Amino acid sequence: MPMDNVTLPGGPMSGFVASAVEYMTDASQRSVLFLDVMRQRGDQYREHVAQTAPHVLSYAAELIIDGRKLEQPVNYALVRIIPPKGVEIDLKRRPFVVVDPRAGHGPGIGGFKADSEIGVAMKAGHPCYFIGFLPEPVPGQTIERIAHAEAIFLAKVIERHPDADGKPCVIGNCQAGWAVMILASLRPELFGPLIIAGAPLAYWAGVHGKYPMRYSGGLLGGSWLTALTGDLGGGKFDGAWLVQNFEGQNPSNTLWSKQYNVYSKVDTEADRYLEFERWWGGHVNLNAEEIQFIVDELFIGNNLAAGRIKMSDGTAVDLRNIRSPIVVFCSQGDNITPPQQALDWILELYADVDEIRAYGQTIVYTVHETVGHLGIFVSGGVAKKEHAEFSSNIDLIDVLPPGLYEATFEARGAETTNADLAVGQWVMRCEARTLDDIRAMGGNSAEDERRFETAKRVSEKNLEAYRKYVQPWIKSMVTPQMAELMRNWHPLRVQYEAFSSHNPFMTAVENAADKAREERKPAAKDNPFLAFQERISKQIVSSLDKWRDTQEALSEAMFLTIYGSPALQSAVGVDPQSTPSQRREMDPKHRALLQARIAEIKSKVGSGGLREAGIRALLYVGSARGMVDERSLEALRRLRQADESARITVPEFKMLVREQFFMLLLDQEAALAAIPKLLPDGIDDRRKVFAAIQEVLSASAEISGEVAKRLERVAGLFGVDATGFLERSSKVTSLDPKAKAS
Structure with a gap:
């Protein structure tokens, strides 16, 4: 600025200098405190993974069945949630069983907070059980064996509640959703209503310009890479790879926003951040056979709704065999499991609502407007609204006449008619819908279906070639020690270890952080440098978002072009002129x-x-x-x-x-x-x-x-x-x- 506009002392320049000094003091203290939070995160990670049965449940639990002791052992367990003080349970009400997803993280997300799926169910008076798992799979464990174990768990819950007013309500989160649906189709007599939250039941489904994760299998050439990763892991698949795939969907949050939020609000955000990171960093392993089944049958094959999955005894998995009401909870803001993936299995199974009724089926869905994938399970607002209403009104859902419904929620207020008849702060109603309401959300064209079918067949051929020519060589080279070393050096694990107290340099950070807390001098909220800091942060987020959007558009264009090629389609046996339909006729x-x-x-x-x-x-x-x-x-x-x-x-x-x-x-x-x-x-x-x-x-x-x-x-x-x-x-x-x- 021109020097004639500067007045010293006490004028504009002195105010500018004071703000700068104040900000630099605040920023340096925040930097030290942020590094200390990273140290605490690393120490927390080391303590968590050292536990025999790490979890993030916020409730005490009693072990009912240890799956490792079953005739066909698995690393799963059934526990009873012990109600906290002040919560009364009515043993005549149907029990709730929450099944957590095994998608790279450890168990407990369904009971992560007081306002959670478990919390709201207990508040409604229901006995609650939880099906979780240990970090290491049992040798020889398969998805089918896990389903068999979960059937034993549910039978035990039913046995413990002979006077309950209905069979257990089972909640399947994310990857547990399709697992629960498979079991319910094989053993329908064990289930009351099912609540399927954020579960990819029709993985091919989506709309152009969104949800690029469904293209990743095709762009990688299919599931041969999954098999390779399992072989490099000595027969185990590191769940950290699944978490890394998830993080890759939102680079601005992964690389910047999540950490910046802690740095900018280090005085108030540290505890919340550490609480979430305890679950986020608790990576678990799967057997190679398990993840191969998941990728081949569900993600690339899309075989669940099509009825092409078969058990070892030849029994086909037919979701139309489910006799309990199915509640599907999804969100427009979920880029991992968008509404199309959560709901389009209905279009593949049924011609119209009359056919849904012909199978005696009741399907209720609700679509949140904004919440992201994790918010479906961990958001307190969602738990207090959708999950609370489902828990309180599960009997309403159970007795609905067969058909297709959408659950809607209206805030209860002074103007609400007979407000005392509604439970909680919302009034839930189930409104009749048709399949056209689901189609209106968008979906695949016939050309898209051919592309995904082509990607599936390319995957099968690549996997066959890998198993024949490469897999024997890889297996002969990888030792258990090599596999363990590769897991320990996974980038996601290293970032926790590097900032833990195991690193001798972090001792100095801990001491400096103690001093910074004693001398803490946060900058005033109207400090202009804080506003400048926020602008820089927003520019970084915007740049990363634009980079993501560019990459996603490129990925989609590549997939559509490569697998839309009539030559490639013909080469793998897909008729370029066909109109594929996976919908099966009634048996x-x-x-x-x-x-x-x-x-x-x-x-x-x-x-x-x-x-x-x-x-x-x-x-x-x-x-x-x-x-x-x-x-x-x-x-x-x-x-x-x-x-x-x-x-x-x-x-x-x-x-x-x-x-x-x-x-x-x-x-x-x-x-x-x-x-x-x-x-x-x-x-x-x-x-x-x-x-x-x-x-x-x-x-x-x-x-x-x-x-x-x-x-x-x-x-x-x-x-x-x-x-x-x-x-x-x-x-x-x-x-x-x-x-x-x-």
């Missing part, structure tokens, strides 16, 4: 069973009594809304709680609802015409049930339009006067608020 045996079941249901239209008539009428009227609200179910619970004769178990109620639903679906007019035959002669009983129907319907919204017309028709069938009923009368809030029976 003739199932079609025969379905026809028999239809005949059975039709024969029961005139059977039953007041209970059957009431449920049938309620379903008929309520279906006009195209959604089910948690307040209506709670109103029904309270009504039934007040009537001892109306109590039945959740499974019995579920069967009753499904039968009456199918009767209406198959022949609505015949089902309605039969209602008067099911009713008792006494007018008082008819009025009582009709009033209950009206109260349940009015619990969530005003009765009007088509709902009012249908209710008036039901009044005629019940032989009661509808006058006065169609105007909202007594409120459900007068019913017993402590009722929990379903």
